[in-house]
Amino acid sequence: MSSDPAPASNASLRALDLRVPPFPRTLPRVLELLHEPEITDPAALAEIVQHDPAATARLLKQINSAYYGLRRSITDVGRAIRMMGATTAAGSVVSLGMLRMDELADGAVDACFQRFIRHSEATGFLTRTLLDGLPTGPSAHGPAPDAADGLGGTGFAEGLLHDFGKLVLFYNYPEKAAALYEEKRFRAHLQEADDRTLERLVFGCDHCTAGAYAALELHFPQRLVDVVRHHHAPPPEADAASERVLRAVRAANLAAKAMGPPLAGVAPSEETIDWDTCAAQPVWDHWRPGADAAQDEAEPNDAGPSLMDRLRATKETVMLFTDFFVSPPDAEGDDAVPDTPRAA
Secondary structure (H helix, E strand, O other), X not given: OOOOOOOXXXXXXXXXXXXXXXXXXXXXXXXXXXXXXXXXXXXXXXXXXXOXXXXXXXXXXXXXXXXXXXXXXXXXXXXXXXXXXXXXXXXXXXXXXXXOOHHHHOOOOHHHHHHHHHHHHHHHHHHHHHHHHXXXXXXXXXXXXXXXXXXXXXXXXXXXXXXXXXXXXXXXXXXXXXXXXXXXXXXXXXXXXXXXXXXXXXXXXXXXXXXXXXXXXXXXOHHHHHHHHHOOOOOOOOOHHHHHHHHHHHHHHHHHHHXXXXXXXXXXXXXXXXXXXXXXXXXXXXHOOOOOOOOOOOOOOOOOHHHHHHHHHOHHHHHHHHHHXXXXXXXXXXXXXXXXXXXX
């Protein structure tokens, strides 16, 4: 039986007594692009980013990093966005907003914050990889998309933001968050409670609810709100496309945890799992060769050595990909959004 409480309405989410973390003024405009059903327009994103010097510097730093291995430096942000893929570039702008939260990086949750950023980036990368680059059935065994196509694609933003609620909890309750996620202080006293139950006992809400609240306040696209709220279990009314993305986010989250402590993120209990435990989870049934799309996912199945081996082989790439997201951002201008007042 699920440990989730009854689903909260958008109105009840907005009644939570939480502050929304401050983000750059460019963020709402970037998220507006993600509202569009089509692929994010690189030209539109470049128009937004060119007015944010810190975001421009970050994107140019990333495209010229060792990850891409370019022979010549790129100095034009529009070209950088086209080469990275607009979805990945947009995700980078969101990540920069997270990294600008100096009060977290220098405070009680410093270690949690750094692991949270790495895990978020890794999950975004792996979600996109599962949806666009790895087989999803017996007839889809082609190679991953060529690197020249960029890193954009379905799922990156969803994977990047899936644990957004933990950032909200860090911001509102840094001391409690450090005790829960870093010191595992409460786990020793409540052996039977699962992670989200512990969060509700400590904070009054879990990270899924807190993240959905902040996502609504920041005007995230509804599909991203749904991922933040339901990434542990899809709602019964989810359509096929939403369920596919949610499934990929859950699988990517597991794979990141299996890659070890640097990418495992933060949780009240042990974050890492071994690859056998990862492969045995029901979510992998969708990628199992010969799987029936209508098969009940309640019965665990090994995802198969080929898929797990391919995921394990991406660890070095994922580590390199996350490296350029965790360095301190460049000096910030005056474009941060002021703190949002607490809800009445």
